[in-house]
Amino acid sequence: MGVIRNIQWIVGRQRVTTVIPVVLLLIIVLAGIFAPLLAPNDPNFVDLSHKLQGPSPQFPLGTDQLGRCLLSRLLYGTQVSLSLALLIVTACVSIGLVIGSLAGYTGGKVDGIIMRICDAILAIPSLILAISLIAIWGAGWKQMAIALIIVQSVYYTRFIRGMVVNLKQQTYVVAARIMGTSPVRMVTRHIIPNLLPSLFIVVTLEIGWVIMDISALSFLGLGVQAPTPEWGAMINEGKTFIRSHPRLIIAPGVIILCVVALLNIIGETLGDKNGKAIPMRKAAKHSNKLKGGQHEREGNHS
Amino acid sequence: MSLLVADQLSKTYKSTGWFRSDQSADQGVHHISFTIESGSCLGLLGESGAGKSTIGKIILGLLAPDSGKVLFQGVDLYAASRSQRKELRRDLQVVFQDSYSAVNPRMTIKQIIGEPLRNYERLSAKEEIRVISELLEMMGLRADDMYKMPSQMSGGQLQRVNIARAIALKPKLVVLDEPVSSLDMIVQKQILLHLKELKEKHGFSYLFISHDVMAIHTLSDQVAVLDNGTIVETIDAESLFDTVHPSCQRIVGAKSSDQFEGFVF
Structure with a gap:
C-alpha cells in the first residue's frame, strides 16, 4: 500500500522535464521486452557472407564481423542488460533491508561489527573487488551477478542502516514500543515503509551504475559471454574494428x-523534488493528501 | 498498595568525551520519589529543563535510572523479566506532546488505534472495528474517522486519537507528557475535561507532565513541583496557589498572566 501510494505521489507530481526521460526510458524497456517482435533478424544467426555490411533495408544498422544483425543484437541486449541490472539491484x-535494519535497529555491538565489515569492503574500489571475485570463481554472468551483489549491497546496507x-x-x-509492538513488526510496519521513498530515489540512481558495471565487466570478458548479446560484450567484440567500422561500438x-543518463536524470529530479535528505515525513503527508479524497469516500460508505 | 512508586530516582546526563570534563553532570534528576494511587492523577509541574520528561521516560521504562527503583503494581520495572515487562507495558501507556509525530504518517487511524489491540488482544476484524469505533466515539470523534489518514486531521483531533490509542487496552496508568501544550486554549480545555471524565468513569490513573499551571490544576489531584531536577514540594491541587515554598511560588506565579502586565507588547 505504502509503496504504491508513494510511487503515485512521485509520478503524479512531475512536470514535463521528468516525464520525458521516463517516457524515453520506457520506450527502451519496451523495446527490450518486445525484442522478439521488433528484431528484424535472429541476433545470433552467423552469416559470414554478410559480414561487416553497412545499413540496408534487411539490416537497418548493418552487420558485425560475423554477419549478425546489429539492431537485433542491440534489442536482445537490452533484455540481458536491464534484467541483469534489475536482478542485481533487487537482490542488493x-x-x-535485512542487514541494514538489523544493524540499525539492534545497535551496539551487532551494529559495530556489521558496519566495520562494510567499511572493510568499501575500502576497496568496487569494480576491482568484483573483478577479483570473478577471478576466483571464473567468468560468466552468474559469477558476475553474485560478485556485483556482494559489492553493491554494502552501499545499500549502509544507507538503510543510517535511515x-x-x-x-x-x-x-517509541510509542509503538510502549504499546508492546515486537521489534520485527516495528521494523516492517513502522520503519521500512517510511524509508522506501528515499530508497526509491537511490535505486533509480544506482541502476545506472549497475548497468555500467555489467557492461564494463562484460567488456573485459568477465561477465556475459559470447554469443549472448550484451552491450558491453558487443563493444568488446567490436573493438578490433574501431578504425574500419566504428559503428560496431558506437x-x-x-x-x-x-540508459544511464536517463536513469540519472530521473533519479536526480526525484531527489531534487523530494529533497534527498530524508524527505519521508513530508512525502508521506503529501501522498496522504492525494489519497485523502478517496479515503473520505471509503469512510462515508461504511 | 500504590499503583506506582518511584523511589529515589536519579539520572544524570554526563557528556562523555575525550576533551570534556564532568562539569555538566548537574543536569538530570535527583532523588525523585512519589507515589501514584490507583484512580488518581499526579501532576508533575516544572519549567522547561527541570527534568519532567526525563522522569516520564524513566516511568515508561524507556530510560534506566542511575539509581532508585520504579515499582509498578509492586514489580520493579527495571528488574522485571522480558515477559513480565510485556505484561506491565500493557497497563502503562503514554500520550506524547506532538500528536503528529506520535503516529506513523502512513497508517490510517484504524491501524493506529488497532496497533495495541493487535499486540495484546486477539480480536476478529469485526470486533476490532467495533472497539475502535467505541473508542473514537468515547473521545468525541466520529467512527468514520478511522478511515482517515493522520494528515487529514487537526492537531486536536489527532491528540484525541492518541488518547484513544493509549486507553485502548484499558491500562492502569497513562503517562500524559505535555498532551495539550501544542493545542489552542479551547481545544486544551475540551481535551482536559475529556481526560478528567475518562478518569472518573473508567478509573484510569495519570501521571500528568506539564509546565502549564492551569492545566495541572484542572486535571490533577496532587501536584509535585519540580525545580532543577528535584521535587521541591508535593501538594494538593486545590492548595496549589496557596503554596508557601519560595521556588514553588515562583513557578506557580510565573504562569499567571499578571506577570506580563508591566510589559508593552
Missing part, C-alpha cells in the same frame, strides 16, 4: 550512455 535492496537509526528515534516508533555505446 533485499540484502540491504533506520534515524527513524528509530521518531516518536511514533551503437551499443550510445545505448548505454542513453
